Amino acid sequence: MRKSFIDYAMSVIVSRAIPDVRDGLKPVHRRIVYGMYESGLEPGERYRKSANTVGYVMGNYHPHGDSAIYEALVRLAQPGSSRYVMIDGHGNFGDLDNPPAAMRYTEARLAPIAMQVLSDIDAETVDMRGNFDDSRKEPIVLPSRVPMLLLNGSTGIAVGMATNIPPHNLTEVVDATIAKVDNPELTSKELMQWVKGPDFPSGGIIMGTEGIEEAYETGRGSIPVRGEATIEQIPGSPGRQTRMGIVVTSLPFTVGPEAFAKRVADLVRDEKLTGISDVNDETNRLGLRVVIELKRDAHPEVVLNNLYKFTQLQQSFPVNTLALVRIPGKGEQFRPATLPLADILDQFIVHRTEVVTRRTQYQLRKAQERAHILEGYLKALENMDKVIKIIRAAQATDEARQGLMKEFSLDELQANAILEMQLRRLTGLERGKIQAEYDELQKKIMDLKSILGNRQLVMDIIKKELIEVRDKFGDKRRTRIEGSGQLDLTSKDLTPNEPMAVFITTQNYVKRIPLDSFKRQKRNTRGVTGMKTRDEDDLQHFFTANMHDRLLVFTSGGQVYSLEVMDLPEGGRTARGLALVNLLPIGQDETVTAVIPVSEFRDDSYLVMVTRLAYIKKVQMSDFSNIRKNGIIAISLGDGDQLGWVRPSSGKSDVIIGTGDGMCIRYSEDELRPMGRTARGVRAITLREGDRIVGFDVTESNDDGSILVVTNDGFGKRVKLGEFRQQGRGGIGLIATKFKSAQSRLAALRVISKGDQIVIATANGIVVRQAVDEISSQGRMATGVRIQQIGEDDSVVSVSPFIEPTEVELPDGGDSGSDSAPE
Known part of the structure; x- marks a missing residue:
């Protein structure tokens, strides 16, 4: 049984499923x-x-x-x-x-x-x-004159092995073969100068060269392939408006448009793909075209990424260049072998060398045989009278043949040829043609012998014939190679980059809500609930960020952690959220004091930090691009000190710091040299006894814009930046506001510009969104106007800017965190 199975397996391998490396x-x-x-x-x-x-x-x-x-x-x-x-x-x-x-x-x-x-x-x-x-x-x-194994590829399943070879471009393969003939030492990687990668008949896009290099160097690999798709405006049918759509114009190899369209439709029906309203296969003789119409609220990029993830629009081509190779010294016995690109071309060149050599030997033998006959003709023509006499005197053909052979030293072939020669060839003209043919054959014989005696001439013939095929059949690539070889789509690729509102309480509960849940309101309104808090748990941080942003979470102990916005739990406006300890390893004695959404970490961006005891320092944003799971040190703190605020800056800004007593200081960021993460910093402002820092922001070094100051009892105003002259670092500052009552304190301050919108949050989780233009602009010594109704046992804790969806990419790397009142 075992022998029978082995015989069967070898029969399938050699005679059915695996191609020959020589002709493919x-x-x-x-x-x-x-x-x-x-x-x-x-x-x-x-x-x-x-x-x-x-x-x-x-x-x-x-x-x-x-x-x-x-x-x-x-x-x-x-x-x-x-x-x-x-x-x-x-x-x-x-x-x-x-x-x-x-x-x-x-x-x-x-x-x-x-x-x-x-x-x-x-x-x-x-x-x-x-x-x-x-x-x-x-x-x-x-x-074969060309390596068809590479040109058309092959696929087959044998017993215990399989082959899967992608097709390639003829022009590239021929050029690489010629280069390999000229330099047999070329490696597979060096041959990629000519063979850029597979070239599928269906076109498509190969993502990156990593998979190609591995496949060419080892004979095995995985090549990521995508179909070509564009996001376009799709004309509507009569009575319908144009809408956004995705148009697919090529698909990965072996994927048909009908099967692809059916897969998309099935996923839409099963609700695994959203945002798609219709799928139409418009493929015709002019080319492939599948039109996917999108719903009006769909995000085209997200839908496209979902198509890459869940359909055949993106897949990997597994390469296994298994082919039959002749065993040296064993005649026509073969063995299956997995071959790198260089070995495939080597095997083909050996095959072509044998073919050209055998063809030349065949041509030489035929030329020599013909020249031999012509030699007999020429002898007969020189002695025509004797030839005729011998033939006429003979009683039979055999007697004439023997007579000619004896008289003129001819062999049987030559004698038979003379006997079969037509009389018209006895003319002088025919005699000249025979001599010319004989002379030409002698030259050809010399050339053929030269080829057989000189390997370089054989190589030149191989190259010449390759060039002839390339010039006749060569064409342009159909498959593009671009981008990265990474096909695994992340959660970001499948999630719209929408603006979100993020809430964090004093007891470190966190959640996110889509920002469009909050409609803009006029000043002096109570607002809507943004977060339901429990007794003894107040809202501490509120800010806006994009879904794809990374959050830098700074704690009171000077540590910083990294967290993706999309990893935050999404909840309704009355939901409490999830304990932050489930997402980050924050210690029980630590509280979140600042959160910075970051879209991009850049060397020319900075983070400015301020502590409760009025220390300040500046650190490069890029120092926080790689944060370990357990966090890293953001700032060193003295006894009794805590990190209170962090703001991103361009490095050329002015620093604005406000205190609970209503004082405010402004000075240039040039007074802060960049420091390392473990540094403590320098004195930011001189505090009066019993006073404390309640707000911190950065602004450009000009007098455009205003400072928004908000008190704990809901009063606020805009003050022109020009009213706060630049001072030296460490001073006591200027008066920013007067208060309505003895219990009033400054709760937060922000730098704002005309047309901005803000979101104000209270300790009990009440949120109101307002346009700053609706808030009165007053001088430093004014008390402001009521901008939010504050209930009993409640107070303003934070003011955060509202970012429109079109304004999410900030030049300084992201929106700043919220202002929160210190405990």
Whole structure:
């Protein structure tokens, strides 16, 4: 049983499923091509029924099922399956989505490039062997002029092994082969100067070169491939408006548009894909086109990324260049081998060297045989009278033959040729032609012997014939290579980059809410609930950020942690949220004192930090680009001190610091040199006894804009920046506001500009969104106007800017965190 199985396995490997590295064909394909050549179905000849060809191949060479032979013939004729079709089909040969018509209806003949694979097969260039019943001979391999294994690729499953070789561009492969002939030491990676990567008949985009390099250097790899898709305005039908849509114009290899469109429709029906209203396959003879119409509220980029993740629009092509290689010294015995690119070309060059050598030997033998006959003619013509006399005196042909051989030292071949010579060749003109032909043959014989004696001349012939094929059949690449080889889509790729409102309480509960949940309100309104808090738990931080931002979470102990906005739990306006300890390893004795949303970490951006005991320092933003899971040190703190505020800056800003007693200081950021993360910083402002810092912001070094000051009891105003002159770092500052009552304190301050919107939050979780233009602009000594109604046992804790969806990309790397009242 074991021996029988091994015999079966070897039969499948060698005779069915694995291609020969030399001509790139499996036995069934080789027999089809050779059978059609033998039947005279060359390019330009009349088409013949496919059933006739299948019957001829099955009856003479391939004793297997007719359906398998026809399926192989169809594959050689389908432009979607073969990069360079070897069979010119006439009729319905199907496509990737639809089967071909029955073989009794279709017709076929050889395509022009097939003649390059069969070139010189009649010149004894390859070995022949008996067919299955030994009634005729078939070629073991075809004398292909180009490496078809790379051009059309191959796929097949044997016993215990499989092959999957992608197609390539003829021009690139020929150029690489020529380079390999000139320099046999070229490596697979060096050959990528010419062979950029696979070139699929369906086009598409190969993502990056990493997979290509691995496949070419080892013979195995995975090449990420995407179809081509664009986001466009789709014209609506009569009575309908135009809408956004995704137009797919190419798909990965072996993926048909009908199957792709069906997959999309199934996912939409199962609610695994959202934002899609309709899918139409508009593919025709002009090319592939699948139109995916989007709903009005859909995010096209997100829908496209979901198509990449869940459909065949993106997939990997697993490469395994397994082919049959002849065993040296074992005649026509083969072994399967996984071959790098350089080895494939080496094997092909060895094959072509043998083909050219055998063809030259065949041509030399034929030339020598012809020259031998012509030598006999010339001897006879020089002694024509004697020849005629001998022939006339002979009683029989054999006697004449023997007489000529004896008289003129001829062999039997020459004597027979003279006896068969026509009388018209005895003229002087014919004699001249025979002499000229003989002289030409002598020159040809010398040239052929030179080729056989000089390997370089053989290499030159191989290159010359490669160039001829390239010039005749070469074309441009269809598959582009671009981008990164990383196909795994992250959560960001599948999530719209929408603005979110983020809430964090004093007990470190956190949640996010879509920002469009809050409508803009006028001043002196109570607002809507943004977060439901429990007893003894107040809202401490409120800010806006984009879904794709990363949050830098700074704690009172001077640590900083990293967290993605999309990782935050989303809840309704009355939901409490999730404990932050479930997301970050924050200690029980730590509280969140500042949160900075960051879209991009840049070397020319900075973070400015202020502590409760009025220390300040500036650190490069890029120092926080790689934060460990357990966090890193953001600032060193003295005894009893805590980190209170962090703001992003451009490095050329002015610092604005406000205190609970209503004092405010402004000075240039130039007074702060960049420090390391572990530094403590320098004195920011001098505080009066009992006073404390309640607000901190940065602004450009000019007097444009205003400072918004808000008190704990809901009063606020805008003050022109120009009223706060620049002072030296560490001073006591200027008065920013007067208070309505003795219990009033400054709760927050922000730098604002005309047209800005803000969101004010209270300790009990009440949120109001306002336009700053509706807030009165007053001097430093004014008390302001009521901008929010504050309930009993409640107070303002934070003021945060509202960012419109079109304003989420900030030049300083992100929106600043919220102002929060110190405890």
